[in-house]
Amino acid sequence: MTLTSEVPAGLRGVVVTTTGLGDVRGDEGFFHYRQYSAIDLARHRSVEDVWFLLHCGALPTPLEAQGFLAEVAAQRHLPAVLADALPVVAAAGGPLLSGLRTALSLLGAAEGFRPVYDLDPAARAADALRVCALTPTVLAALHRLRSGAEPVAPREDLDAAANWLWMLTGREPAPEHVRAIRRYLVSTVDHGFNASTFTARVVASTGADVAAAVVAALGAFSGPLHGGAPDRALAALEEIGTPERAEQWVRDQLAAGGRVMGFGHAVYRTRDPRAVLLRETALELGGDLAELAAAVEDRVVAVLAELKPGRSLHANVEYYAGVVMAQAGLDPSLFTPTFATSRVIGWCANVLEQAQDPRIIRPAARYDGPPAPSPLP
Missing domain, CATH: 1.10.230.10 (Cytochrome P450-Terp, domain 2)
Known part of the structure; x- marks a missing residue:
């Protein structure tokens, strides 16, 4: 294997693959999801529209948007195994993202998520939809349980932004708060090959299941230099x-x-x-x-x-x-979890795209330790 002579710190500027999901043009101050400005989408489209765009390849027609919203809403409800486990997870303490990692691992096991390597595109998409739809429900439930309150069931008549605020408080959210949170969520769904997205793609390249890839991404995302900021x-x-x-x-x-x-x-x-x-x-x-x-x-x-x-x-x-x-009334402990409710959509879009490539991501490192082989003492 031939190694390049120089490796930039943090792999800055190193191109590792191609993607049709979007790009960040840092010198211009511009980024896009597929062919559309992400900021234009944040101003004018819902989270579900952008979700459909990244996972299905195009913005939905009005009829498709209505059907997709219903499909997402139906997948928001906690399965019994998670509903029973979340009080125990909440009582364990720690950041909400730690509880989410535990819950998604349990979800993958309980619902029999299979390696993406063994699934057809429709089955992969179904697993991704389940993970993305359930993530806000899990986080909101953990937050309320830790606050001594009962979880609030998701509503099928609300979009992602409004439903998130509803599940956190149990109160009808103010329209201006919904609009603000919707803009934030859409603008943070995806953002190039950041650390957590790259982590998700590395795990997906091994053929692992969707839940495993998202749990790995959450580990990267929890750091204060990334999602914890x-x-x-x-x-x-x-x-x-x-x-x-x-x-x-x-x-x-x-x-x-x-x-x-x-x-x-x-x-x-x-x-x-x-x-x-x-x-x-x-x-x-x-x-x-x-x-x-x-x-x-x-x-x-x-x-x-x-x-x-x-x-x-x-x-x-x-x-x-x-x-x-x-x-919008959110406690600082909910800032990073709110970020996660949108970014999981981008992670899963990247998992679905990576699953189309049968090659494992396997980079090399340059050794700079003591000369080898050396005699044993």
Whole structure:
């Protein structure tokens, strides 16, 4: 095997496969799902429409959309084995995503998920639909159980965004909150070959079942440098407190070797289009938090431009994600789980695409340890 002479840190810029699901064009500040702007979809389409687009290849007709919504709604209800197990999982403590990993492993076993290698496309799609539809129900139930409340059954007359808020609170969600959460969910369904998506594809390339691939993706997603960032970005904003304190806070943070959570991105070299959309959404919802976030963003970007010349550091999606979710009434403990309810759709789309390729993903590493073979002592 011939190895390339240089391997960029974090595999930055290394192309590992082709995909028809979408792309992120970081220099332009643009990303798309299939042929459509993801931000245009977030403004004008539902989660289910984008789900259909990624899993089925095209936006649904009105009749297809109606049928797909009904199909998804029918798969949201907890099977008895999960309903019985979730109180025990909730009592164990830990982050909600840990409980979701346990629940999805149990689901795969209880419902007999088979390796995607052994399934036809229709059977793979059915397993993916089940996992995506159940994920919000599991997370909402775990949240309520840990809060000492009974789970709220999903409603078949609500779309994904409205149903998520309903299951969390048991109250009819405000239309403006549904619209804000819908925009957030659609804009985070997929985003190129990020760490969790790549993890899902690696597992899928082994022929494993859909639940196994999603559980692996959740492990990658749980890290604070990936899906765990929105609550940390909001915590930083709250620590800053006022726009006047932003400059010194950033200087102190960088001087101590810390990170400015919510700013900078591995791919974007200009403004993150998701952050632009969510800033607009936050200001539409109004309130002191949105005004603080916008004012602090402007000052932080100016300081970063001074302290890190040559790097284009702007607010990323996590910065405004926490703001918008807080405005919609969500506790910070629900920020990353909310992210997961959309990203699971993208993971499963990637699993379905990867399953069409019979080759296992098996990269190489360059050894840089002591010379071998060496004599045993």
